[in-house]
Amino acid sequence: MEHKAVFPEGFLWGTSTSAFQVEGAATEDGRAPSIWDSFCRLKGRVDNGDTGDVACDHYHRYAEDVALMRGLGVDAYRFSVAWPRVLPRGRGMANEAGLDFYDRLIDTVLEAGIEPWLCVYHWDLPQALQDLGGWANRDSAGWYADYTTLLARRYGDRVKRWITFNEFSVFTLFGYAIPWAAPGITDRGQHLRAIHHVNLAHGAGVDAVRALVPGASIGAVHNRQRVLPEGGKPENAEAAALLDEHWNLAFCDPQLLGHYPPRVARAIEPCVKAGDMARICRPMDWFGLNHYGPIFARVNPETTWGYGWGDAPPDSPTHGVGWAVFPDAFRDELLEITRRYRMPIVITENGCGGSDSPDESGDIVDQHRINYLQLYNASMHEAIRGGADVRGYFVWSLLDNFEWGSGYGNRFGIVHVDFESQKRTPKASARWYADLIKRARSAT
Numbered sequence: 001m002e003h004k005a006v007f008p009e010g011f012l013w014g015t016s017t018s019a020f021q022v023e024g025a026a027t028e029d030g031r032a033p034s035i036w037d038s039f040c041r042l043k044g045r046v047d048n049g050d051t052g053d054v055a056c057d058h059y060h061r062y063a064e065d066v067a068l069m070r071g072l073g074v075d076a077y078r079f080s081v082a083w084p085r086v087l088p089r090g091r092g093m094a095n096e097a098g099l100d101f102y103d104r105l106i107d108t109v110l111e112a113g114i115e116p117w118l119c120v121y122h123w124d125l126p127q128a129l130q131d132l133g134g135w136a137n138r139d140s141a142g143w144y145a146d147y148t149t150l151l152a153r154r155y156g157d158r159v160k161r162w163i164t165f166n167e168f169s170v171f172t173l174f175g176y177a178i179p180w181a182a183p184g185i186t187d188r189g190q191h192l193r194a195i196h197h198v199n200l201a202h203g204a205g206v207d208a209v210r211a212l213v214p215g216a217s218i219g220a221v222h223n224r225q226r227v228l229p230e231g232g233k234p235e236n237a238e239a240a241a242l243l244d245e246h247w248n249l250a251f252c253d254p255q256l257l258g259h260y261p262p263r264v265a266r267a268i269e270p271c272v273k274a275g276d277m278a279r280i281c282r283p284m285d286w287f288g289l290n291h292y293g294p295i296f297a298r299v300n301p302e303t304t305w306g307y308g309w310g311d312a313p314p315d316s317p318t319h320g321v322g323w324a325v326f327p328d329a330f331r332d333e334l335l336e337i338t339r340r341y342r343m344p345i346v347i348t349e350n351g352c353g354g355s356d357s358p359d360e361s362g363d364i365v366d367q368h369r370i371n372y373l374q375l376y377n378a379s380m381h382e383a384i385r386g387g388a389d390v391r392g393y394f395v396w397s398l399l400d401n402f403e404w405g406s407g408y409g410n411r412f413g414i415v416h417v418d419f420e421s422q423k424r425t426p427k428a429s430a431r432w433y434a435d436l437i438k439r440a441r442s443a444t
């Protein structure tokens, strides 16, 4: 009943992955290590000591994965390019074999009648560039611009949908302040510099794609989640306000409104040079939103910024998903983005994890995920009816994959992957999604 004809003409349904999480082939055809290859090898950082060495072996099995998407009937595939595969040293000489892989992938996706959505950066910085200071080095904006130029020249004839970055705040905050992601640094100064340089890189990337790809449609992917003080307590209020700036505003506001939010603005001032804000704030075609659920902040003096992750209220609804589920927050976020930035929105990720395993008959009945996706789709409808201009929706993820710090233990796929045999098995949620797409299409 949530499939009434509220979807605008041309609404796109898709699935998402990212290079490091699915490709594997970590040392093949000239690929060099990324910061995540290094991070996986630090003791205790990734559950089970898992690495991205093999992952879903998408590097060799991409044709099978594209065929799966075709079977689901999706309109679009969002993937990312591995920077150290195409530029092993991060800059300088390109690696032809690495570039060839994305030619093959893009051509196969197009032949299947699916639109490729290319994300330039999904967290796998070449280790060679981290050795020069990574995003804390102001030169990183130039390294990124050159890398984007290479991709735009090579793929711009076939790829029209471009994403500069995936989730700016997750990889900067978790990479430079709360050590949950590569490179695992905890340093206020480096965190602030990384924020500013990534913003500069974004602006330079937009300019490169605009200059080289006629008809390009460019977005950036922001993770936005309401930040609430744990337990509703006043002593957690400042922690929540600061985390809200780091998590929700430090990238959207400068990129789309031309200024930093107040706390970040004060702290970041020494990094900002004349002309920077205009370089960051470039015209964008759409707002990419990744949304999972709200986050709770708690004051914690032991952390880099004095805040930490808090717990959801103990009585939070879980809807059989096993974690707190707040679909209304999704609707509210879409309406807030509409109010604050006034632009079309594409949901570039939404989904949920689990430990999904096959039953005796080999079926994977992930009813918890169907419940979650149904609730979130209903909220998206409400937001569209309320005036949000939502143009598309991508499930995270097509495949169970390398879930960062959780390794292979947390499965987000609508297609199950047996990591021993690499066998793919669509879960019940994949059938549900294929059916949703079919019904939504026949209703428009």
Ligand code: PNW
Pocket: 018, 021, 166, 167, 170, 223, 290, 292, 295, 349, 396, 403, 404, 412
């Ligand atoms: C996103 N949080 O990351 C990423 O874009 C994906 O690569 C990832 O697999 C997916 O979500 C599922 O986790 C996030 O702590 C990581 O709130 C952490 C958070 C949010 C998003």
